[in-house]
Amino acid sequence: xxxxxxxxxxxxxxxxxxGLLATGLTACSNSDTGGxxxxxxxxxxxxxxxxxxxxxxxxxANTNSIxxxxxxxxxxxxxxxxxxxxxxxxxxxxNYIQQKVDVIAFSPVVESGWDTVxxxxxxxxxxxxxxxxxxDSADKSLYKTFLGSDFVKEGRLSGEWLVEQTKSATGPxxxxxxxxxxxxxxxxxxxxxxxxxxxxxxxxxxIASQSGDFTRAGGKQVMxxxxxxxxxxxxxxxxxxxxxxxxxxxxxxxxxxxxxxxTIITVDAVKDGMQALAGGxxxxxxxxxxxxxxxxxxxxxxxxxxxxxxxxxETEETTFTQEQAKEALxxxxx
Ligand code: GYE
Numbered sequence: 001x002x003x004x005x006x007x008x009x010x011x012x013x014x015x016x017x018x019g020l021l022a023t024g025l026t027a028c029s030n031s032d033t034g035g036x037x038x039x040x041x042x043x044x045x046x047x048x049x050x051x052x053x054x055x056x057x058x059x060x061a062n063t064n065s066i067x068x069x070x071x072x073x074x075x076x077x078x079x080x081x082x083x084x085x086x087x088x089x090x091x092x093x094x095n096y097i098q099q100k101v102d103v104i105a106f107s108p109v110v111e112s113g114w115d116t117v118x119x120x121x122x123x124x125x126x127x128x129x130x131x132x133x134x135x136d137s138a139d140k141s142l143y144k145t146f147l148g149s150d151f152v153k154e155g156r157l158s159g160e161w162l163v164e165q166t167k168s169a170t171g172p173x174x175x176x177x178x179x180x181x182x183x184x185x186x187x188x189x190x191x192x193x194x195x196x197x198x199x200x201x202x203x204x205x206x207i208a209s210q211s212g213d214f215t216r217a218g219g220k221q222v223m224x225x226x227x228x229x230x231x232x233x234x235x236x237x238x239x240x241x242x243x244x245x246x247x248x249x250x251x252x253x254x255x256x257x258x259x260x261x262x263t264i265i266t267v268d269a270v271k272d273g274m275q276a277l278a279g280g281x282x283x284x285x286x287x288x289x290x291x292x293x294x295x296x297x298x299x300x301x302x303x304x305x306x307x308x309x310x311x312x313x314e315t316e317e318t319t320f321t322q323e324q325a326k327e328a329l330x331x332x333x334x
Contacts, residue, residue, distance in 0.1 A: 069293025159197025241273025
């Protein structure tokens with residue numbers, strides 16, 4: 001019995017060692033990015049993706065879209081959540097360079113400060129795809145393409161709707177603005193597009209504008225301050241649904257009726273936002289699609305194969321009124 005046991009233990013140890021060796025070999029060949037242009041031994045393209053964070057419903061839908069699409073496209077995805085911090089994104093990108101992934105994609109939390117790390121990727125021969133948010137690098141050769149929305153247009157469409165709604169106003173229309181993350185492309189651009197559109201009517205005035213960091217908590221807190229400081233607020237323009245949803249709580253707590261006492265315009269059109277719109281609490285949403293996954297995987301394959309791709313690829317989007325939200329809601333995917 002004893003002998004039998006010790007034999008089987010030895011047998012197990014041998015098996016274990018062989019197993020470890022096999023795993024080691026596999027790991028070795030997986031990370032071999034030699035002569036074949038970086039493809040893994042099993043032919044899979046490895047994509048390193050650095051996500052902004054998990055700040056909003058939009059972001060969650062975007063992350064899901066990317067993960068699902070990678071699986072469907074047979075691409076091995078390495079995913080990192082930067083918790084809204086640029087330093088974390090730079091760290092993740094450097095890790096991907098070190099791991100010699102085939103393609104790097106990321107959604108830059110802010111527009112500035114990427115040149116050094118992008119240059120490192122370029123020097124390592126790893127193509128970079130920007131998704132969702134843009135960078136302000138002057139050297140366009142640092143990345144292959146940008147896939148995302150026209151944020152200026154989203155701001156402009158929001159402003160144009162308001163201009164139309166208030167065309168018969170005889171006095172000032174006081175607007176407060178909840179900006180997205182400071183320095184981010186969607187915050188900069190939505191602000192710009194909205195301001196340009198409302199300039200058409202001098203009665204429309206932005207009386208307060210501050211960042212709510214694209215989160216519900218931020219939207220609620222800043223809206224509370226706006227309400228305390230400004231007795232007459234007619235319109236809220238929030239750079240995303242989540243901040244608008246947070247602001248709803250502050251507005252209700254201040255004894256005002258959202259959608260009636262205060263007209264609310266947001267951007268994104270995620271499910272919770274669309275529900276608020278259909279339910280009469282929001283008044284207008286400019287859509288911003290988070291479903292970038294399938295196009296991103298397609299681009300990753302193309303840039304990996306050395307194909308030339310357009311330098312900017314824009315997603316198609318629409319806008320929603322309360323009636324349109326009621327119609328669209330049942331088929332909404334996110
Ligand atoms: O509108 C917001 C998110 O970059 C387009 O980021 C994206 C924005 C989106 O947090 O909800």
